[in-house]
Amino acid sequence: MNAEDRDKLIVDGIKTLLDVAPLYGNVIMNLARENNDTASNALSLKWQANQWHLVINPILLTTYFINHTQIALAFAHEALHVIWQHPIRYADERIKSPNLIDWGTDLAVNQYLPIALGMLPGAVTLQTILGLYGKMLPIEQDSAEYIALLSELTENQPARGPKPVDGHGDWASAGQGIDEATSALNFVIEKATEDTNRSGRGDIGTAVLKKIASVTAPKRHWQAILRTGISQLPTKKKASHSRFNRRQAYRLDLPGSVSEYEAQVTVFIDNSASISDHQAGVMLANARQIIQQFDVEVTFFSFDTTVHEIKNIKQWQRQAGGGTQFQSIFDTLKVRKFNPKHTVVVILTDGDGEETVLSTKFRQVYWLLLSDHKLSILEPFGKIMNL
Incomplete structure (x- = not known):
């Protein structure tokens, strides 16, 4: 044959x-x-x-x-x-x-x-x-x-x-x-x-x-909600040979297509001392899924009281930091000139940080909390979900 x-x-x-x-x-x-x-x-x-x-x-x-x-x-x-x-x-x-x-x-x-x-x-x-x-x-x-x-x-x-x-x-x-x-x-x-x-x-x-x-049943909500938020922004399609062509599955020579979103997604991973290595692993696994599930421009950061860019998420090794300061996330976004209207902010954390009201123009914010944890800030905004 x-x-x-x-x-x-x-x-x-x-x-x-x-x-x-x-x-x-x-x-x-x-x-x-x-x-x-x-x-x-x-x-x-x-x-x-x-x-x-x-x-x-x-x-x-x-x-x-x-x-x-x-x-x-x-x-x-x-x-x-x-x-x-x-x-x-x-x-x-x-x-x-x-x-x-x-x-x-x-x-x-x-x-x-x-x-x-x-x-x-x-x-x-x-x-x-x-x-x-x-x-x-x-x-x-x-x-x-x-x-x-x-x-x-x-x-x-x-x-x-x-x-x-x-x-x-x-x-x-x-x-x-x-x-x-x-x-x-x-x-x-x-x-x-x-x-x-x-x-x-x-x-x-x-x-x-x-x-x-x-x-x-228990594990799809945060991904679906994030997908809905990103999908509200302009999208375009790009060819991908890693997927079957859904219209003509009998043509192996034809590529499939995946959505390519024009939004900028910034992902912040809590690296404070309150996070155990196991919890860090759970957050890292979920963070990496974002680049698998959405064809978006993603910038990764770790944070405690300060923010550090992660150059290569696949090779990142955590080193536990100090306290937690959520305001540092939004200060960094402003300094780096991210556009609040086109930037989706995803924060993976145990929720333990300051209680004071945060100052920011960013509103497309998704707080992904570890199971059974609550967000400490007094006037939260965005969408709060559990991993």
């Missing part, structure tokens, strides 16, 4: 999944796409450059799965790993017992593949375990439960039988930035859910919908 035929088969698989199970298809559409003819697996999920990538080896994919229906099932399998958050749940643990985790996670997701598309070739199922070990495991359990049951059956020895249909080894790539990777994976789920609400979910089980709700 030549490259053109492989590309057509893969695109037909994506189109089929979008038709039969739009939720799964939109999860795939919201992942960054990377084609790699030398990848060791047909499909894998990898955390790289602050976003989640779906790595596709077109040669292996079209060798293992010979028609568009099977390829659609393979993509649905990856989407379910995302929905069940397996790449972050097992980023570190998979090194300890890879076979058990590979089988346990696959058992959990393969029960929710679209029935209308048939069976996924090579899939590990409950019947697979019954045939190998003579024991029927309970249906619709979480991967952790299956891993525990498999551990008893195999006595922690490598499991016999087929290998996973995809690669799970790249899940370990999230281990060094788990907070940021978690936030990014959840955003993929949230965005896919928003996209799907316009067209219907298709062939999706109740358990999957409950899992989606557990991810989206």
